[in-house]
Amino acid sequence: MNVGNASGFFNQQLSGRGRLSRLMPVFFISILMSEVSTARAGQVYSNSFSGPIGTTYHEWTSSPITYVSATQPPRHGALPAPEVGTTESPNHARRFLGEFGDPVIGKPGDAGWNRTRVEQTVSLTLHDLPAHAALKVSFDLLILKSWDGNSPAYGPDRWSVSVAGGPTLLATTFSNNPKVAAEGSHQDYPKPQSAPHTGAVSTGTLDYDGFFKDSIYRLEFIFPHSAKELRLDFHGSLFEGKGPADESWGLADVMIETVPLPDAKTR
Numbered sequence: 273m274n275v276g277n278a279s280g281f282f283n284q285q286l287s288g289r290g291r292l293s294r295l296m297p298v299f300f301i302s303i304l305m306s307e308v309s310t311a312r313a314g315q316v317y318s319n320s321f322s323g324p325i326g327t328t329y330h331e332w333t334s335s336p337i338t339y340v341s342a343t344q345p346p347r348h349g350a351l352p353a354p355e356v357g358t359t360e361s362p363n364h365a366r367r368f369l370g371e372f373g374d375p376v377i378g379k380p381g382d383a384g385w386n387r388t389r390v391e392q393t394v395s396l397t398l399h400d401l402p403a404h405a406a407l408k409v410s411f412d413l414l415i416l417k418s419w420d421g422n423s424p425a426y427g428p429d430r431w432s433v434s435v436a437g438g439p440t441l442l443a444t445t446f447s448n449n450p451k452v453a454a455e456g457s458h459q460d461y462p463k464p465q466s467a468p469h470t471g472a473v474s475t476g477t478l479d480y481d482g483f484f485k486d487s488i489y490r491l492e493f494i495f496p497h498s499a500k501e502l503r504l505d506f507h508g509s510l511f512e513g514k515g516p517a518d519e520s521w522g523l524a525d526v527m528i529e530t531v532p533l534p535d536a537k538t539r
């Protein structure tokens with residue numbers, strides 16, 4: 273059993289069940305047995321982030337946030353690495369890890385206001401994985417508010433996920449900006465110059481913004497991997513710097529499974 277899994281998954285689950293166990297011990301046991309029976313073979317990590325808002329997990333960390341403005345000369349700097357914890361959508365429909373990607377840099381009237389690239393990497397680190405030849409990672413990516421895709425004026429707004437010391441699984445742009453004719457806000461997922469929201473499993477279900485809305489992508493990757501330690505780097509590179517009320521991202525329902533090598537491929 274993976275150490276990161278044990279503390280991340282089961283602590284998170286038990287924190288919610290502790291209340292249940294005091295109230296309904298029989299019900300608690302039945303839930304536990306049900307989840308044991310439905311756990312997938314090969315699963316080494318799973319987190320639904322459904323615990324109390326603000327819950328943190330030792331296996332999830334953030335880089336410092338760096339920024340560079342598009343002014344000449346560019347203004348640049350870094351903010352300390354923020355704590356990575358859970359939050360909830362405005363309509364309470366979804367709890368997830370976030371929001372990431374776009375702290376407020378400067379204020380209206382500053383040089384570089386609205387023209388600043390902001391970078392943040394959120395990492396999942398697991399130790400003591402069982403013997404394996406390949407891994408499958410699956411998760412929901414939440415693209416929130418006014419992401420601009422390939423817009424020359426307000427983007428590009430980029431997102432990627434990579435294996436430390438290994439392959440980049442996805443490097444693309446996302447857009448919630450429907451003004452494609454005026455602002456060139458296509459996205460490169462799932463293929464170059466796609467319409468905003470293409471491939472999303474849902475759009476506008478979280479009540480973040482009436483115009484730009486929000487979109488959720490269910491992503492899954494299989495890659496060769498045999499080391500006992502895994503670090504996945506989820507990276508946002510957003511252009512604007514107006515703060516999380518403008519554009520941000522989050523992660524939900526993250527699962528890691530061991531899979532046979534013959535099935536391994538990067539897609």
Ligand SMILES: [Ca+2]
Pocket residue numbers: 418419420426512518519
């Ligand atoms: Ca925007």
Ligand SMILES: [Ca+2]
Pocket residue numbers: 418419420426427428429510511512519
């Ligand atoms: Ca942008």
